[in-house]
Amino acid sequence: MLSDVLRSVRLTGSMLFLVDATTPWRSWAPQTEAFRRVVLPGSQHMVSYHVVTRGRCWAGLRDAPPESFETGDVLVIPHGDAYFLANPPDARASYGPEEAVAFFRQMAAGELPSVVPEGGGGAQQTQFICGFLGCDRRPFNPVLASLPRMIHLRGATALDGAMRHLVDFALCELREPAPGGKDVQLRLAELMFIEVVRRCLTTMAATQAGWLAGLGEPMVARALTLLHGAPARHWTLAELATQAGASRSVLAERFVQFVGQPPMQYLIQWRMQLATRMLAEPGAKVSGVAAALGYQSESAFSRAFKKCAGAAPGGWRRQPSE
Incomplete structure (x- = not known):
């Protein structure tokens, strides 16, 4: 189901690079809306994440206290907030907003090396991978909606298994560029983020509400699987509850508790997200999309979509990405 959602919201790699920093240093980024259009003009939203591969640092949102990050820790900024990484935490930045935007523009265009030096040449060294990728935010991105403004995954759970292999592969590609390396890096940016979301699924489900938390609750997960497996079906709450193995009242209560909205409302929003993907296909007709999603008339679908x-x-279909 996670793959289903990520495919629907058009997850697209944008940048992947390695920062090699020596104290004192401060690496920061403005809100992604300040540079999204020059990096990924066709994407509605940008997500950033950072994997500390050596040393330690402090990181956080611009308007929040910094947190200590160690080797293996992962920082995720899902909603485009301004943020920073630094050592020491009060180190001054060496560049301003215009330089930051210019850097991201050049990096996305492949005009800069994939390893970026930073800092004053001091004894303490920190290395971290920076990944940026685009996705749809509208009309409905359940993964994005379930994530907080900032995620700090600790190394003990973040950098093991598949993630360790992906990080090692990324370090090799970034340090030793080869033909086709840009495409490899963009795919790695996507794969590493997917693995981060999978880590979030296991570490956040028990403590937070939202779509990811719903996947961790067996009854709600069964209902979500049914809805995603047959979005065009004329579901009723009673039928969904029966197939999920629950009463209507219990399913409705649990679904709202974990996902944040009733099952049928979720289904409508999910259908509309699928519709945006279908409408983007060359030659797609509104009537065909309506029928594919279970609507008996084009007008009923159009009302729900609007x-x-x-x-x-x-x-x-005609409007540009925001």
Whole structure:
């Protein structure tokens, strides 16, 4: 199901590079809206994550206290907030907003080396991988909606198994560029983020509400699997509850508790997210998309789409990415 959602929201790698920092240093990024259009103009949103591969540092959102990061820790900024990494935590930045935007533009265009030196040449060294990728935010991205403003995954759980192999592969590609390396790096950026989300699924499900938490609750997970497996079906709460092995009242209560909205409302929003993907296909017709998603008339689908997405299907297809 996670793959289903990530495919629907058009996860797209944008940048992957390695920062080699020596004290004192401060690496920071403005809100992603300041540079998203120059990096990925066709994407609605950008997510960033950072994997500390050597040393330690402090990191956090611009408007929040810093947290200590060690080797193996992962920092994720899901919603595009301004953030920083530094050592010591009060180190001054060596560049301003315009330089930051110019850097991201050049890095995304492949005009800069994939290993970036930073800092004043002091004795303490920190290395970290920086990954950026785009995705759809509208009309409905359940993964994004379930994530907090900042995620700090500790090395004990973040950098093992598949993630360790991906990090080692990324370090090799970044330090020793080879033909086709840019494409490899972008795919790695996507794979590493997917693995981060899988880690979030296991570490956050028990403590937070949201779509990822719902996957960790067996009854809700069964209901979500059914809805995603047959989104065009004319589901009723009673039928969904029966197949999920619960009463209507218990399923409705648990679903709202974990996912944050009733099952049928979730289904409508998920259908509309699928619709945006279908409408983007060359030659797609609104009537065909409506039928594929279980709507008996184009007008009924258009009303539901406009209510959820804020624009009619035809208008949505013509509007540029925000």
